[in-house]
Amino acid sequence: MNAATLLTRLYPPAVRERWGADIGHEVSTSGIRSWPDTLMGAVRLWLHPGDWPETCTGQTRRVLTVALFALTAATGLLLRSAEPSSTLTADVHHPTGSVWLVPLLVGVGLAVPLPPLRAAALRRLTAAAVRTLAAPATAALTLCLTAWSGLAGHLTGPADAAMVLFYWLTLGFVALRLCTVVAHVTRTAAPPTTRRLSTALLSLGTGLALAAGQNLLALVRTAPHPGSLTDTLTLGLLAAAAIGTGHDLRRTKG
Template identity: 30%
Template sequence: MSVVTRSLVRLYPDAFRVRWGAMVEDEARGAGWKSWPNLIVGIVDMWLHPALWPADAPAQRQRRVATMGITVALAAWFLSHITAEQGDPLSSSVASGIMHGCTTLLLIGIALVAPRPRPTLSATITLLRWGVRRLTVPTLLGTSVVVVVHGGIDPTASPPTLRAALLAGWWIALGLGAIQIPRIFTGVGADAVVPPHAGRLRAGVWTLAAASATGGATILGAAVADGGFHPLGAAVGVGLLLLTAVCAGTLRDLRELPSVD
């Protein structure tokens, strides 16, 4: 049981484990398996509230919230892209127009929350090195799919195995890219990027919340319109609304932490 407890504690963010990990593990080990549900809830709660992690300086918290904002934006784009590729339930011009507007809001939100690269050669080299390290695999995978498709192979007329492989490769490339981009900003550190100030950070998170809420409501409404039901659209709509809740929680955390200013 101690192995399971130790493994669960390791799932907490590093900043939390450094400060309180030993204490949490001792308490959980004393409670035995009964502590596991609380540990899992605590893990999820901590990852959803990066502004509350122990920090040595306000800029460290700002950088964490900025990374969270980029993650939310990419997750929202990925979910919206899944629905758009399926055609339904966004076949109406009104719903399609609203989703284009949401995409624009996501881009604005990313621009607001994204850390600013430092204007130095060493910072540029660091960012390039991390970009190559994190994005080489998804870029090569996505490029390979595009080359195959544009090389004369029609996915709709291809054998089912090849068609499935191309679709899987494309979506895996997009998913990996969405996962790896935030990891670039967590890896480069303060020497390469400057986190946004608190006002810009709040504006960016508000923008991302508006985009996720509008997109989620639009897709969910279209999924159940006219007495029908589109399972994928409904799932994506709920997912976007959950991302809105994450943004709302972060805004609340920022209000309760005046030190981030």
């Protein structure tokens, strides 16, 4: 895969379908000096869904629904890398540290597409979900069996590094396939309305902003750690992306 193809694939689907050939040709013709502008163009378009063309009804909403769940999965992986964390908790016994979860979960709930209540459609969706999740479920089960056996605690050197790598690859694989399931559902289910999806993005962004704020407050009170600084910055960027996209969607398509 060449650079032009890779950079073109970073653009929203509708943009690729309408102008993908032109973008790829421009990158191929201009060479490496066009890569930064092309990359920034992709970022700007993802943050402004109101500028996307639609090749079919509801395409923007379906793509943004999958993107919202992908953003949630990325957040889960990020926070998993930061555990154990006394700042961002998911424990009912520490409500102050868990408050960021409330708007995040509300956003996810609002974005859930509603599958058709027909037996044939539900059977097809179930079959697609089973096929999509079979491999990641097997990888996750293998990981759990390895942990329960106690073998992981006795590994050292390259074997321990390989197990850590397998752990993170498994989490990433599971997250990717769950988003694939959401994409399958959006093809037949009724996607959330523009207003509901916009509210979901704003709610998700609020939760991420609260998480970033809690992390930042903890950093001010304690000695800064490079990992915590990175997590805080990443959460802040994800929050800004979700809130900005939600506002643009509401302003242009509301």
